[in-house]
Amino acid sequence: xxxxxxxxxxxxxxxxxxxxxxxxxxxxxxxxxxxxxxxxxxxxxxxxxxxxxxxxxxxxxxxxxxxxxxxxxxxxxxxxxxxxxxxxxxxxxxxxxxxxxxxxxxxxxxxxxxxxxxxxxxxxxxxxxxxxxxxxxxxxxxxxxxxxxxxxxxxxxxxxxxxxxxxxxxxxxxxxxxxxxxxxxxxxxxxxxxxxxxxxxxxxxxxxxxxxxxxxxxxxxxxxxxxxxxxxxxxxxxxxxxxxxxxxxxxxxxxxxxxxxxxxxxxxxxxxxxxxxxxxxxxxxxxxxxxxxxxxxxxxxxxxxxxxxxxxxxxxxxxxxxxxxxxxxxxxxxxxxxxxxxxxxxxxxxxxxxxxxxxxxxxxxxxxxxxxxxxxxxxxxxxxxxxxxxxxxxxxxxxxxxxxxxxxxxxxxxxxxxxxxxxxxxxxxxxxxxxxxxxxxxxxxxxxxxxxxxxxxxxxxxxxxxxxxxxxxxxxxxxxxxxxxxxxxxxxxxxxxxxxxxxxxxxxxxxxxxxxxxxxxxxxxxxxxxxxxxxxxxxxxxxxxxxxxxxxxxxxxxxxxxxxxxxxxxxxxxxxxxxxxxxxxxxxxxxxxxxxxxxxxxxxxxxxxxxxxxxxxxxxxxxxxxxxxxxxxxxxxxxxxxxxxxxxxxxxxxxxxxxxxxxxxxxxxxxxxxxxxxxxxxxxxxxxxxxxxxxxxxxxxxxxxxxxxxxxxxxxxxxxxxxxxxxxxxxxxxxxxxxxxxxxxxxxxxxxxxxxxxxxxxxxxxxxxxxxxxxxxxxxx
Numbered sequence: 083x084x085x086x087x088x089x090x091x092x093x094x095x096x097x098x099x100x101x102x103x104x105x106x107x108x109x110x111x112x113x114x115x116x117x118x119x120x121x122x123x124x125x126x127x128x129x130x131x132x133x134x135x136x137x138x139x140x141x142x143x144x145x146x147x148x149x150x151x152x153x154x155x156x157x158x159x160x161x162x163x164x165x166x167x168x169x170x171x172x173x174x175x176x177x178x179x180x181x182x183x184x185x186x187x188x189x190x191x192x193x194x195x196x197x198x199x200x201x202x203x204x205x206x207x208x209x210x211x212x213x214x215x216x217x218x219x220x221x222x223x224x225x226x227x228x229x230x231x232x233x234x235x236x237x238x239x240x241x242x243x244x245x246x247x248x249x250x251x252x253x254x255x256x257x258x259x260x261x262x263x264x265x266x267x268x269x270x271x272x273x274x275x276x277x278x279x280x281x282x283x284x285x286x287x288x289x290x291x292x293x294x295x296x297x298x299x300x301x302x303x304x305x306x307x308x309x310x311x312x313x314x315x316x317x318x319x320x321x322x323x324x325x326x327x328x329x330x331x332x333x334x335x336x337x338x339x340x341x342x343x344x345x346x347x348x349x350x351x352x353x354x355x356x357x358x359x360x361x362x363x364x365x366x367x368x369x370x371x372x373x374x375x376x377x378x379x380x381x382x383x384x385x386x387x388x389x390x391x392x393x394x395x396x397x398x399x400x401x402x403x404x405x406x407x408x409x410x411x412x413x414x415x416x417x418x419x420x421x422x423x424x425x426x427x428x429x430x431x432x433x434x435x436x437x438x439x440x441x442x443x444x445x446x447x448x449x450x451x452x453x454x455x456x457x458x459x460x461x462x463x464x465x466x467x468x469x470x471x472x473x474x475x476x477x478x479x480x481x482x483x484x485x486x487x488x489x490x491x492x493x494x495x496x497x498x499x500x501x502x503x504x505x506x507x508x509x510x511x512x513x514x515x516x517x518x519x520x521x522x523x524x525x526x527x528x529x530x531x532x533x534x535x536x537x538x539x540x541x542x543x544x545x546x547x548x549x550x551x552x553x554x555x556x557x558x559x560x561x562x563x564x565x566x567x568x569x570x571x572x573x574x575x576x577x578x579x580x581x582x583x584x585x586x587x588x589x590x591x592x593x594x595x596x597x598x599x600x601x602x603x604x605x606x607x608x609x610x611x612x613x614x615x616x617x618x619x620x621x622x623x624x625x626x627x628x629x630x631x632x633x634x635x636x637x638x639x640x641x642x643x644x645x646x647x648x649x650x651x652x653x654x655x656x657x658x659x660x661x662x663x664x665x666x667x668x669x670x671x672x673x674x675x676x677x678x679x680x681x682x683x684x685x686x687x688x689x690x691x692x693x694x695x696x697x698x699x700x701x702x703x704x705x706x707x708x709x710x711x712x713x714x715x716x717x718x719x720x721x722x723x724x725x726x727x728x729x730x731x732x733x734x735x736x737x738x739x740x741x742x743x744x745x746x747x748x749x750x751x752x753x754x755x756x757x758x759x760x761x762x763x764x765x766x767x768x769x770x771x772x773x774x775x776x777x778x779x780x781x782x783x784x785x786x787x788x789x790x791x792x793x794x795x796x797x798x799x800x801x802x803x804x805x806x807x808x809x810x811x812x813x814x815x816x817x818x819x820x821x822x823x824x825x826x827x828x829x830x831x832x833x834x835x836x837x838x839x840x841x842x843x844x845x846x847x848x849x850x851x852x853x854x855x856x857x858x859x860x861x862x863x
Contacts, residue, residue: 118434119431119433119434120413122434123371123412123413126371126372127371130247130249130372130373133247133250134247134249134250134252134373136203137203137207137244137246137247137250137251137254138203138206138207138210138241138242138243138244138250139199139202139203139206140244143199144195144196144199147195147196147198147199147202148191148192148195148196150195151166151191151194151195151198152188152191155187155191162191162194165194166187166190166191166194167190169190169193169194170186170187170189170190173186173189173190206241207253207254209237209241210238210241210242210251210254211254211255211256213234213237213238213241214238214254214255214256214384214385214678215256216234217678217727217730217731218230218231219231219234219235219381220727220730220731221724221727235383238383238384239383242383242385246376246377246385247373247374248370248373248374248375248376248377248388248391249373249377249388249389250373250377251377251385251388252387252388252389252680253680254385255385255387255678255679255680256678256679256680257309257313257314257315257679257680258309258314258315258316258676258679258680258681258682258732259309259732259733260302260305260306260309260315260738261732261733261734261738263294263298263299263302263742264294265733266735266738266739267290267293267294267298269728269733269735270290270735270739270759271283271286271287271290272691272692273688273690273691273735274286274669275692276667276690276691276692276694276695277667277668277669277690286755286758289754289755289758290755292755293753293754293755293756297746297751297753297755298742300749300751301742301745301746301749301751302742304745304748304749305738305741305742305745308741313680313681314679314680314681314682315741316676316682316683316737316740316741317681317682317683319740319741319744320683320684320737320740321408321556321683322405323744325406325555325556326399326405326406326407326408326556327404327405327406328471329470329471329472330470330471331468331469331470331471331535331618331619331622332399332467332468332471332535332536332554332555333467333468333526333527333530333533333535333619333622333623334526334527334622334623334626334795335622335795336554336555336556337526337535337552337553337554337555337794338526338552338553338555338560338792338793338794338805339522339525339526339550339551339552339553339792339793339794340525340550340551340553340560340563340564340567340789340791340792341510341521341522341525341550341789341790341791341792342548342549342550342567342571342789342790343571343575343786343787343788343789344509344510344518344521344632344788344789344790345510345786345787345788346575346786346787347509347547347548348547348574348575348580348584349547349580349584349585350546350547350584351443351547351584351585352446352450352503352543352544352545352546352547353443353444353446353447353450353503354443354547354580354584354585354586355543355547355549355574356442356443356446356501356503356541356543357439357440357441357442357443357444357446357586358439358443358574358578358580358586359541359543359549359570359574360417360430360439360442360501360541361436361437361438361439361442361578362569362570362573362574362578363395363498363499363541363566363570364430364436364498365436365573366566366569366570366573367394367395367498368436370391370394370395375391378561378565378677378775380678384678386675386677386678387677387678387679387680387681387682389680389681390557390558390559390562390683391558391562391565392410393408393410393538393557393558394538394539394557394558394562394563394566395414395498395499395538396410396411396412396413396414396496396497396498396538397409397410397411397537397538397557398494398495398496398536398537398538399536399537399554399556399557400478400495400536401467401471401472401474401475401478401536402471402475403472403475403476406471406556408556408557409495410557411496414496414497414498415429415430415431415498416428416429416430416493416497416498417430417497417498417499417500417501418493418494418497418500418501418534418537418600419446419449419500419501419502419503419597420464420500420501420502420503420532420534421449421450421452421502421503421505422456422503422505423455423456423460423461423462424452424454424455424456424457424460424461424599424600425460425463425490425493425494425599425600425602426449426597426598426599426600427493427497427597427598427599427600428442428445428446428449428501428597428598429595430442430498432591432594437594438586438588438590439578439586439587439588440585440586440587440588440589440590441590441591441594442586443585443586443590444590444591444592444594445594445596445597446501446503446543448596448597449503449597450503452599454599457601457602457604458604458609459602459604459605459608459609459612460602460604461531462531462612462613462616463531463602463604463612464531464532464533464534464535465530465531465612465613465615465616465619466478466611466612466615467533467534467535467536468527468530468531468533468535468615468616468618468619468622469614469615469616469618469619470615470618473611473614473615474615476611477608477611477612478491480607480608481604481605481607481608481611485603486601486602486603487602487603487604489601490600490601490602493598493600494534494537494600495536495537497537499537499538499539499540499541500533500534500537500539500540500541501540501541501543502528502532502533502540502541502542502543503543504524504528504532504542504543504544504545505545506524506544506545507544507545507546507548508520508521508524508544508546508548509521509544509546509548510632510790512632515631518630518631518632518790519628519629519630519631521548521550521630522628522630522792522793522817523626523628524542524544524550525542525550525551525552525792526552526623526626526628526793526794526795527619527622527623527626528542528552530616530619530620530623531616531619533552535552535554536554537554538553538554538557538558539551539552539553539554539563540552540553551563551567551792559673559675559683559684560769560771560772560792561675561677561772561775564771564772564773564775565775565776567789568773568774568775568776568778568789569776569778571778571787571789572776572778572779573778575779575787576778576779624822625821625822625823626795626796626819626820626821626822627819627820627821627822627827627828627829628793628817628818628819628829629816629817629818629819629829630790630793630815630816630817630818631815631816632790632813632814632815633813633814633815633816634812634813636812637808637809637810637811637812637813637814638808638810638811638814639811639812640812646715646716646719647719647722647723648808649722649726649770649808650718650719650722650723650726651719652770652806652808652814653670653672653689653694653722653768654694654697654698654715654718654719654722656670656689656766656768656804657670657689657690657694657695657697657698658697658698658701658702660766660802661698661699661702662702663827663828664826667690667695667698668690668765668766668801669688669690669762669763669764669765669766670688670689670690670764670765670766670767670768671686671687671688671689671764671766671767671768671797672686672687672688672689672726672768672769672770673685673686673687673768673769673770674686674687674726674729674730674734675730676729676730676732676734676737678730678731679732684737685729685730685732685734685736685737686729686734686735686736686737687722687725687726687729687734688725688735688736689722689725689766689768690766691718691721691722691725692721693714693717693718693720693721693722694718694721694722696714696717696718697711697714697715697717697718700714739756739759739760740760742756743756743757743759743760763797763798763800763801764797764798764801765798765800765801765802766801766802766804767794767796767797767798767801767802767803767804768803768804768805768806769794769804769805769806770805770806770807770808771791771792771805771806771807773789773791773807773808773809781810785810788809788810788813789807789809790807790809790815791805791806791807791809791815791817792805792817793805793817793818793819794817794819795819796819796820796821796827799821799823799824800821800824800826800827801820801824801826801827802818802819802820802827802829803817803818803819803820804816804817804818804819805817
C-alpha cells in the first residue's frame with residue numbers, strides 16, 4: 083500500500099497522550115509543486131488571453147503608438163487634435179501621481195494612445211472579419227483567380243501577418259449565415275429529384291411549397307434571432323440533439339476509429355510505443371494549453387475555427403437518462419489504463435516535470451508484468467459504456483455514486499485520456515487482404531469491454547506494438563483528432579525515436595511509485611447489468627461487417643491529371659458502385675466542414691445528384707462513346723464541387739432544415755415536410771479523412787509514412803458507411819462497413835484479385851460483388 087501512503091500529506095492518531103501527527107514530506111512536496119504548476123498555467127492563460135484579445139495588435143504596437151504620440155508632442159505637433167489637452171484637464175489636480183504637469187501630460191498621452199490603439203485593433207479586427215466573409219475565391223477555377231480575389235488575399239495576409247496563436251482568429255471569424263428558406267428548399271428539391279419518380283416528386287414539391295408559404299416564415303424569424311444572439315446557430319443544437327440525446331450505444335453507432343502508419347514499424351515493444359506516444363500526446367496538450375499550435379489555414383491564408391480543440395483532453399461523456407453531459411476539466415495529471423480486465427492509474431508527472439518516455443515505458447511494463455487477477459465484476463466493467471445509455475446512467479447512479487466505486491470511476495473519468503494494453507496483435511500485411519479489416523474491427527469495438535467508449539479518445543496499443551484510436555464523436559469531428567494524431571506520430575518517429583533494441587531513449591527512474599490499481603466493490607446486481615450491456619454490445623459488434631483495403635493502381639496524382647477533384651472522383655465512383663450493388667440510387671451523405679465560421683462543425687453534401695446519376699446510367703448501359711462519358715463525368719464532377727463549396731460557405735441544406743425542425747418542435751408547430759425530410763435514411767454515408775494538416779515531415783521524402791485513415795459503422799441498418807483517405811499520389815485507403823443482418827448490403831462478397839487488377843472500390847473488377855467500379859476500358863482515366 084505504498085502508493086496509498088503517498089497519496090496523503092499527513093496522518094494523525096489519537097492517543098492517551100494527545101494527538102500524534104505524522105507528516106509525509108514527499109506528499110507535501112508533490113502538493114507544493116502541483117500548486118506551483120497550477121499557478122504557472124493560470125499566468126500563461128492570463129498572458130495568452132491578453133495577447134489573443136488584442137490580436138492583430140500587440141503590446142509592442144501599443145508602445146509604438148505611445149512613443150509616436152510622445153515624440154510628436156516634443157516636436158510641437160499635436161496629432162491628437164486637442165484630445166490630449168482635454169484629457170489632461172479632466173484628470174484630478176494637486177494630489178497623488180498627478181501632481182506635476184509633466185506627469186499629467188504623459189498620462190494624458192498614454193490614455194489617448196491606448197484609445198487610438200484599441201480603436202485600431204477594433205477596426206482591423208472588423209475589417210478582417212469582413213474580408214473572411216468573402217468566399218468567392220472558393221468558386222473560381224484553379225489558375226483563373228480574379229484580380230479582386232488577389233487583392234483580397236493580399237489584404238488578409240497583411241492583417242494576419244503577425245504570428246497568430248491557436249485562438250487568435252476566433253473573434254475575427256464570421257458567424258455562420260442562415261440561408262433563405264426558398265434557396266434551401268430549392269436545393270433540397272433538386273437533391274431528391276433523381277431519387278423520386280414523377281408522382282413522388284410532385285407530392286414532395288407540394289409539401290415543400292406549403293411549408294415555404296405557411297410555416298417557414300415564422301420558424302425562420304426565430305432562427306435568425308438565434309443567429310444574432312448565439313455564436314453559431316447550429317453547433318449547440320447539433321451537439322445536444324444528434325449526439326448527447328441519442329440513447330443508442332456509442333460503440334459502432336457514434337464512435338469512430340483511427341489507424342496509424344501501416345507501412346512502417348518503429349518498434350514491436352508494446353510498452354515502448356506507448357511511452358513515446360503518451361509523452362508526445364502530453365507535449366501536444368502542453369502546446370494546446372499555451373496556444374502554441376498554429377491555426378489550421380485554408381490555402382495558407384484563411385483561418386479555420388479552433389474551438390473544438392478545447393475539449394480534446396480531460397473530457398468524458400457522462401451518461402444521463404434523457405441526455406448525456408460532456409465533462410471537461412482544465413487539467414489532468416494521469417491516464418487510466420486497462421489491461422487483462424484490470425484498471426490502473428498512471429501518473430504523468432513527477433512534481434511539475436512531465437515523465438520522460440523511458441519512465442512511461444517502465445510504468446506500462448510494470449502493468450504488463452503485474453500478475454494480479456481482476457476483481458469480481460471488474461473485467462467487463464467497461465461494457466457499460468458500450469451498451470445502452472439509459473442502462474449505464476441508471477447503473478452509474480445506483481452503484482458508482484459513493485465509496486470506492488465512485489473514487490475509481492472518478493480516476494477514469496478525470497483522466498487525460500484512456501489507454502488500453504491489448505492482448506491481441508494486429509497489423510497490416512499487404513499480402514493478407516483480411517489483415518487491415520481485422521485491425522479496423524479491433525479498433526472499432528474490440529471485445530466490447532476493453533475500451534472506455536465515453537472518453538474523448540482511447541489509445542489502443544496491441545501486443546505487437548501496433549497502435550490506433552477509438553474516438554467519441556460529440557466533442558469534435560475527425561479532423562481535430564487527426565491533427566493530434568499527425569503531431570504524435572510525427573514526433574514519435576522523427577523526434578523521440580528508439581534505441582537499437584526498440585526501447586525508449588534514456589534511462590528510467592526506478593524510484594517512481596508503481597501504477598496505482600483501482601479498487602472496486604461491484605455487487606451482484608451491478609454485475610447483471612454489466613453482463614446485459616455486454617450482450618447488447620456483442621450483438622451489435624457481431625453484426626458489423628467491415629472491409630478495409632488499400633487501393634494501389636492510382637491515387638490523386640492520376641486523378642488530378644484528369645483535371646478533376648479527387649474527392650468528386652471518388653464520390654461519383656461510389657455512386658456507380660452503389661448502383662451496381664443495389665440497382666438503384668439512394669440518399670447519400672458526405673460530411674464537409676464549416677470551420678471557416680466561428681464554432682462551425684459540419685454540413686452535409688448530398689452527393690447523389692442528377693448529373694452523377696446520368697453518368698452512372700450511361701456507364702451501366704455501356705453503349706455510350708468515350709467522349710460522351712467524359713462529358714457526363716465532368717458535369718457530375720463540376721456539380722459535386724459546387725455543392726461542396728456551397729456547404730462549406732454556409733449555403734448547405736440539412737443543417738438549416740434541422741434547425742427549422744427544432745424550432746417547430748419548440749413552438750409546437752407541426753410540419754409534414756420537415757418530419758419527412760428528417761426521417762429520410764442515409765443509406766450511403768461517406769466521409770473523406772483529412773491528412774497532412776501539419777507538415778511534420780516531407781511525404782515525398784518519406785512516401786511509406788502513410789496512415790490508413792479510419793472508419794465508422796453504417797448509419798442505416800440497411801446501408802453502407804464508407805470512409806476513404808486519398809493518402810498519396812498513388813494510393814487510396816477505403817473503409818466500408820455494413821451489417822450482416824441486412825439482406826440489402828454486403829461489404830465484401832468474394833475474394834478475387836480485383837485490387838491488384840485495377841478495381842478502385844471493391845474486390846471484383848468484373849462487377850460480381852458489391853461496391854465495385856469498373857474503370858478499365860471506359861475512358862475515364
